[in-house]
Amino acid sequence: MHPRPAMVPVRSRTPLLLVCGLMLITATGCGRGPATTLMAGDASRPSLAAVAPQPPLDPAPFNAVLQNVVDGRGLVDYAALQRDPAQLDRYIRALGALAPERFASWSEAEQIALLINAYNAFTLRAIIDNDPIRPSIKAIPGVWKFRRHQLMGRGLTLDAIEHEILRREYNEPRIHAALVCAAISCPPLRREAFTGPALDRQLEDQATLWLASPVGLKIDRAAGTVQISQIFQWFAEDWQRADPTAAAVPGHQKQSAVLRFVSRYLPAQESALILGGDYRFSYLPYNWDLNRQSP
Template sequence: MKNAILFMVVISLSVGMMADVFDAWNEKYDGVVKDHVKQSVVKGIQGSYVDYKALRGDRRVDELRRALASLPSLSSQSRNKRLACWMNYYNFLTLYIVAKNPGLKGLQDLNKPGKNIWNQDAGKVSGKSYTLDHIEHKIIRSYGEPRIHFALVCAAVSCPNLLNEAYTADKLEKQLAKQLRVFALNKKKGIHLDKYNKTLKLSSLFDWFKSDFSNDSKKWLYNNKIIPRYALSYKVSYLNYDWDLNALPGKN
């Protein structure tokens, strides 16, 4: 009996120590995005934009990259902890790629013949190499949470705002709800309710990932209290997606 209790104590301590490692990484990432992500208007679109020049010179960026490669597996952590961490990892690796390639007009400048940037090696997590596509489509989307599409950022003007804090397990629900709400209220890149033409103009995200929204974006948005009932009868069109870099003016 004593041995069983001791074993459980050791397991609990081990899980707790691992959680501290993940929290430490998230806290450092939190500091980086707080320092380098600012509100601005670019090409007429209000949103959060990145000072990539300052990010490039921040020693914490390389520290985060090295630490990310050596983190233990997230498998023993809670669902929300795993999801929050993977979203942070995705956004960080995107920031890292841009920071290490100064002068980009957009992330797609790094596409190669037969392999776009999202299918190229983005970095290591827990000793394993990943592409951004693998992290997004094979890991994050597997959680069955459509609102992740308003939390992941592809470094483009039309992307959802990059949250200037780390996603955390305890705040995840509020953070995802906020990201959805902020994106939906942005008529230039999120949702534009055109009453005159009875048209619901949506971000292309709703087209590209329609299966995640139960193949009925209007109903999903209504059920999430984003659009009024009368908009369910509106026709749907999609906003042009601006792939230019989400950099603060003169800061790429």
């Protein structure tokens, strides 16, 4: 969820390219060269694209964590998690031991679900590694760009997972309703792990919950204003790429793809207001305070 400058254009993706990209990422992110070039001519490597489908990673340990420490508002009891991180660490160990070939055999939905879960699990671990727990994730030096987490046997940063894999390899802007960077203004942390079969339903539900909250959207009819999360500003290109022919919203042409996405999750009257364009538009201030439960 950490904002960054514009990224390279999306490539056409296959499981082989994605897994090769994972295997080449360093602490500073993915290499820019094609993964297939670096893999060419290596007869010792199996053809990942030809691997038979294998079972997804068991989300039970992560589900246990989310059920135990996340409340109905998506706030986290970090103190409780810090006292007993066993289930979280069990899941994180499984992420590190996951074979790239197994990941490559999954559907796109299963891959996206695993990567969202990994990002959220690693973020929780980064928070509780500090004693005392910091008041904001931004108070942890290098938390996005330098700290590495083991995923499929490779050390990846949170930025690499989000920007270099999820955003670059998949055309799914709803991930921004599911990736939670431990801040009050983030979307709510879901109390269950994401899974391939349920991913579409879960992402739709996350978007609905996020936009129904004051950190996602604020409409003031009396004042004639509409405000949405800065996440839509930071990653506007993801919605534009997903809906390149979005019809223009009068007066807000640059934000048309984002506003049309937002309108899908609103009651009819509010949706009509958003699409009508007769309002002053701005982005909500971002509150980076920790999304923790009150003592």
